Amino acid sequence: MMLEAGWQGSPQLTALCGGEALDRELCNRLVCATRRFWNMYGPTETTVWSTCQRIEDVDTPISIGTPVAETTVRILNGQGLLQPVGVAGELYIGGAGLARGYLWQPELTAERFIPDRYSEEPGMRLYRTGDLARWRRDGTIEYLGRNDHQVKLRGFRIELGEIEACLQAHPAVRECIVMVREDRTGEKRLVAYIVANADLGTSPVAVLRAHASQTLPEFMVPTAIVTLPAFPLTPNGKVDRNAMPEPDLTSLATREYAAPKGHVEMALAEIWQQLLGVSRVGRTDHFFELGGHSLLALRLIEGINATLGVEFALRDLFANPVLSQMAKQLTAQDKKDVATSDRPNLVHLRRGRSPVKLVCIHPGGGGGIGEAYAPLIGALSKEMDVTGISAVDLDTLTRPEASVPEIAANYLHQLSDIIQTPWILVGWSAGGLIAYEMTRLAMKNGCIPLGTLLIDSYPHTVTRCLMNAKFEWNFTNFFSGLAG
Template sequence: RLFHGNDFARFGPDESFLLIAPISFDASTLEVWGPLLFGGRLVVFPPQSPSDLKLLRRVIEEHQVTATFLTAGLFSQVVDLEPDALKGLRQVLTGGDVVSAPHVRRVVEQFALPVTNGYGPTESTVFAVCFRMTRPDQVGASIPIGAPIANTQVYLLDDALAPVPLGAPGELFIGGDGLARGYLSRPDLTAERFVPNPFASEPGARLYRTGDLARWREDGTLEFLGRLDHQVKLRGFRIELAEVEAALASHPLVRQAVALVREDVPGDKRLVAYVVAQPEQSLDVTSLRDILRERLPEFMRPSAIVMLDALPLTSNAKVDRKALPAPDGAAPVRAAYEAPRNDIERQLATICGELLRVERVGVHDGFFELGGHSLLATQLVSRIRSTFGVELPLRDLFEASTVAELSLSVLHLTAAQQASEAELESVLEQFEQLSEEELQALLDAESSSGS
């Protein structure tokens, strides 16, 4: 089922496949049986991590490997740091995570090397859907996961297990010969994930519900949108982390991006982004926030953006989200740091730093540029009220959010409030000089005028 009748890769006596995956990992099925079933040659990688890119290149060159499967994370690292490792190959297969379009385009253009993006959970045996790219014009802003391979069916269904319209997101279900029987000694989980196939004519047919979100494109290929369990709820809003990552990746200097929700302080959940810049490029975090402001609503913008040299990978060369570090409080600033110049600015900087958990806030640092959001904005307004005794309208905060601008707002509100108090005192003094008859006449006049 995986090899016969499919065109996502070439198999035959002229091909040498590299076995990188552990034998317990389902990708090894492709790497072992792909060459052996068709008279090809199998090259076994040494018992060391393939993240040793120098070793990976040496093995490919010395053993004249022509085809290999690299997980999405490892593929990006090879393209960036050891691209010559790909020179002797005739085809590359990748997948296991979201594949970077700029990296695929570079390989197809520079090496004229076909690249296949393969999608498929272990429960459907390696690949269920593939997209093979042999020309640069096939590589768009994002890489689709493609169309189902032979003897495989895929469906995009809603919560009622009904097909969704073209272009609409739906959960991806897989059927066909590649499905596993179930989970060993877990009948409850098997019943939950492997469900009866309502579209099949043969009795007993099943579908595997992947938990992945996808949509059909007009060209008949599938676009992966992210995990349903990566659809998080933050401050009452549902957020699809894949959309945040896609917005970050749209920046031309971004190589990789990951978004997740952290709760480093109990009860304080925050959306955090991790970004790796293109090699030898200096990425300005402010420009990232500008792009996010254009593409995402406020509630979907990360509170913190952490720059990394590389994303941590698991032993299977997938992004290790659990190993991503907590933001260290060294928040980006829009301009060079300038210390607060007076008591009001110092108090405001302290308040902003406490709310945002940022060590140092300068007078020209914007509250929202440092990771503020609408919920924190209401807390800031409350803190300003209790500290300075003035009511700052929330809309004013969104229009002028630097410490310097907030200081001016506080000064203006304080002055207006003092003027109102002085005016009130003057009026009261005038009232005190009036007789009871004059006061009654004044009240009667106001009453008759409707005031």
């Protein structure tokens, strides 16, 4: 406050700073404005100062220093065990300055003042500060914030103060606060709010995420980073966390937008948008930079395989996290399968353990077998094994089959293993004509399906009068049984 009011400092003054975490900007201003500058730390319960550090120049790393005389500091984990150097834990203080307890509050005293199991002197106690800290290699202590800022996200316990300390170590970051927020899809994500003291360039989110990734595991790197001119404050001057703005698309590590090209990229972009809760996805965007994580990755794999009728694996995602790369991988995989397989039309839409196999025939126009049948597959029992027959890309073949009977015969040949087991055939639209012809040929060969279902289709030998209420009831009842 004095600096903001215009105070210029004094070359004869020794300044002690405490009460709140010291940020880099204030530290540098006070170092330059005083003869000596000390960063002090300690709660009232340990008679105010328990650790201190003299900061001699602007390049000195900020810490709360080392314990003062007759003071013991221990950093413990949740089980009360000593934490090694570099690992965050809760800060406990003991020694000559320790208070006896809280007046007329025995329960609170027992909770906050505990026996020091590591002391060689009997009866020694420690005060539980509720603050997070870690030892540095040089023997000083780094303050990481309050322990009540610990969160659990996707099964991991995360110290928000540790993330804040990491980001604040970047020379361009003056202040940092990390929170957990829900996006539009209800997914919880880490969001960092920063006040910068230098230009972070045209891609501040990418710069800071890269900085954090050097020291933090992937699950602790914030998904979104919001740059603010200043943090909102409460009437008493504290940071108002509830007033922090919702992150928008600019808070994510988006790259220069380039519209998706081709049906594969467009289909992938739509899946990404739904999973990540973003308004648009470009062909140069990176799945994990947009907020993807390990759990979302599994849902992405499931969505891609169901929609596009492919077998995309988790290793493929990690090798091709950029949308255009992913589409290229899928296209190359599809062409390879067509070129090398003697069953180029077969696509496993779901591998189940049921003895009955469901076979789905592509609609008119081919392609997109997974997308076409996704709603149906989603309504069926997860034990149901589903195989799709997709129309082969005409660019990869010398010519398509000339007639429906030839197509049906070819598909039955590719299904030779499946039709030896109990199977059900489904055809949609023009695929219904093929399914009908396949059933007719299968009956001649003794491989009769348990049922043949035509969706929005009918064989050319049957009139539309069969598509009545009774037929619809039988159709619905049959699939209700499959859905379990």
